[in-house]
Amino acid sequence: MRTETNSEKPVSKKTRSRSQNTVIGKAQDDDALTHSLTEKKHIARATERKIDAIEFEMSRDMGRPKSAPPKVVAAEGLKRTEPNQFHTDFIATDFQSTVALSMPTTELLLGTTEMHAGGVGQIESVPLLEEAAILFATGQVKVAEHMLRSAIDLDNLGNAAPLAWFMLFDLYQIEQNQYAFESLSLDYAGKYETSPPVWHSSEVLMDDVEESKLEGAIPTVSFPAQLDGEIIKLLQKLNTFSEKSKVLKLDFGRVKTVDPVGCGLLLRAMRNLKKTKHDLVVVAAHNLTEQIRSILEVGRRDETEAPWLLLMEILQLLQLKEAFEEASIDYCVTFEVSPPAFEAPTSKVTTAAPEIVEEVPQEQTNRFMMPKVIEGSTEALVKEITEFAKSHDLVILDCSQLERVEFGASAQLLNGLVPISGTKGKSIQFNEVNYLVMHLFNAMGLKNIAAIVPRKQS
Template identity: 35%
Template structure:
């Protein structure tokens, strides 16, 4: 990424200026992949992500409305239907009749998805007066409401792979926002291959931002990341300070107070300043295994791949089936009309999968997702690697 997960267009100078990140022998930027799939080796999607970054479109609406759309999409993705409803209703009620159709579409689809016909009908009249058109109808084809269970204390999780460098900033800024919104975040470091000084500084900024906001952060795979950082720690050489600080943070995550004291002392000797104080790490959230979605097995005669129900977990069965479907085609058609919800982590996984397909010269079209899913796909940048054909709510 540099995927702008919130769909904001990067500054043109920043987009064209060379990144401070590491370069490979061919001179290409080394990027960090947010691999949320656990579907084996994700491949290098850096070029596809870089190509997508310059194609982001900005629509005419207020920052407040953008924020409400993003917030509601993320809350719904994380199974907070009441929270999403509160955000959407407040945004519409506070806009004095000027709220966009997108906000209304998201709210009406939320009413449908949760089976709230009373609220739907009550809002229909206000919608009709606002836009001077016929009110929307209760769509019986919307996926029926089903009880969902989310583990208490579960946290959004992201799996990093590749080389971590400063050109992953947009990814981490988004992660901070997600962590602040959800109150917790889990970052998997066990699959990263390398980390440069700008990557160390970026990860530390993320740690400090979440710590300041008292959001729980778990850095899984800290021992592996530390093994990549430790060779840069040379006592007495006032260099690589970012590596030292990250090493101390990783050791703290490992709850190794004795080793922390040793490295902290060496840090003080090297830089002639006080090291960070040791703090016991938060307990890792206990997460239940996410239920696998039920997706129909695609057949050769089927024109569109059906993606149904709730897409959840780090390795949803639907994505494995999609990979098989896509391997036989140059144009991938996904029927999302019966997709009830896509979790935040799975949306990131979908982005990675479709970015790889785009890199292979394949075109993906996602047909008729509900307004909440469509908003999440834009938040996650999926619309930069696929075409999303939305359906009308009304």
């Protein structure tokens, strides 16, 4: 009889295959985790680089001599290939188009098939100019600028050519680009042999900076509804104020949304003010902290730590130690780091509530004053206009202060005003409209429900 000398049984093919699959599966999980962490690091670095790039542009602009004109990017790369379409390859690395220039009709876009033409504005419809207005409305300011500059250089718009000039003048005025405005004024005067529009130095940066007219008053920076990369203009002004005054006032009462880039820029500015030991008057700081908290989630690592760090920076300024410690614990749990220590401010920090401005009721005036910027939901605005229309047959909407209407908001505004224009005996008139908004309204179909009177160029 044959005796087995080896007590170990041979490994079956099925068992070997199962072991191999387990090893492969574990390796795949490790690779996926490594890939996920690497991807998050790349996103974080990209966000930080974006913040760095914005700050670099700010420092470069601040170092440019006032007498030197800004760098002008040639617009030869802007070529029209099909009706209502453009190639913008020459700026593709800096600006990404988010709206198709081949737009559907207003009726298809909004689902509105019936328009009441009680008061139709006599506005020339020029597709190229309407496209530029839409780009401006969607925040693609540089693309709109290059499109208008190209149209002026090519001079192929016929009788509509002055409209392109006026749109570009309005764009430079809104952007507070005085160098470009004055350069365009010289070209305009040479071509048309008449006086160009006047630069209004009293107008401020998109209503985001409120400089007191009283000598010796505290310089004030009022932040906009969106705290994003666009606040770089305000921070430039803040830097200028900091060189002239030891006391600064920061108003966050209008902030409704924040993003990581905006938080990163503001964080750096706040830290610089701490280093220079500026005294601060902070208005509606609680509102800012609430907006920051709304985008944070404990345990979720976003592309940058900036919102967390800004939140803790503000809480330290306000000397809210308990709230700071709670936020710091959430921060260290999320990013697996040691919680930062609380540091009380070494300079004077005063908090203040938003100022209540008494306004003259709309019903006591003959016209309805439109805000400087219309964005987001227009429900409240349309409701106010509707109330105003109850006591006025001619609904005059004063747009003398209106600078920009967001693309989506213009569609909502149209839908909201259609019932008013359809009421018997009622008519709507937009007065003193800048040329960028005028062509946006034209493209969106508001000219079919209201008269649109452009602002006089003086």
